[in-house]
Amino acid sequence: MAGVHLTYVDSRGCARTLEVAPGTTVMQGAKENAVPEIVADCGGACSCASCHVYVDPGWLNCFAPMSRNEDTLLSLLEDRRPNSRLACQLTVEDGMDGLVVFTPASGASD
Numbered sequence: 477m478a479g480v481h482l483t484y485v486d487s488r489g490c491a492r493t494l495e496v497a498p499g500t501t502v503m504q505g506a507k508e509n510a511v512p513e514i515v516a517d518c519g520g521a522c523s524c525a526s527c528h529v530y531v532d533p534g535w536l537n538c539f540a541p542m543s544r545n546e547d548t549l550l551s552l553l554e555d556r557r558p559n560s561r562l563a564c565q566l567t568v569e570d571g572m573d574g575l576v577v578f579t580p581a582s583g584a585s586d
Contacts, residue, residue: 480572484511487581498570502577503527503563513579520564525549527563528556532576539566555580 479495482505486492496505506514506527515526522545531539536559542550546565550556563577 480568480570481574482568482572483574483576484514485576485578486511486513487579496568498568498572500568501564502529502566502568502575505568506563511579513581514563516564518564522546522549522562522564525553525562528553528580529561529563529566530557530559530578530580531561531566532578533559535572535575536561538569538572538575 479497481493482496482502483491483493484506492511494505494509501520503514503516503520507516514529517526518524528550539561542561543565546562549562550560553560568575
């Protein structure tokens with residue numbers, strides 16, 4: 477089965493387009509491919525906000541609505557924007573080919 481092409485753009489503007497299997501999360505795709513700036517300290521348990529990303533606005537409505545827990549974690553971040561989400565809560569599905577997410581500089585790890 478073919479994967480979904482997902483582009484991760486880091487805070488410096490470096491874009492990485494990767495093939496991610498449907499059913500995995502944006503965070504899992506990043507970790508499996510060593511994408512920088514997505515730390516994922518809690519391993520995807522939605523308890524740390526270290527996988528904060530900005531979803532390209534054209535793709536925001538393709539995902540399930542934000543949970544109260546995700547909203548609470550994001551509210552603790554100074555760099556939250558209207559298109560902020562936690563990558564661990566974003567499941568990639570067929571039909572999402574071309575999805576783009578951006579990582580904030582605060583998650584940078586060199």
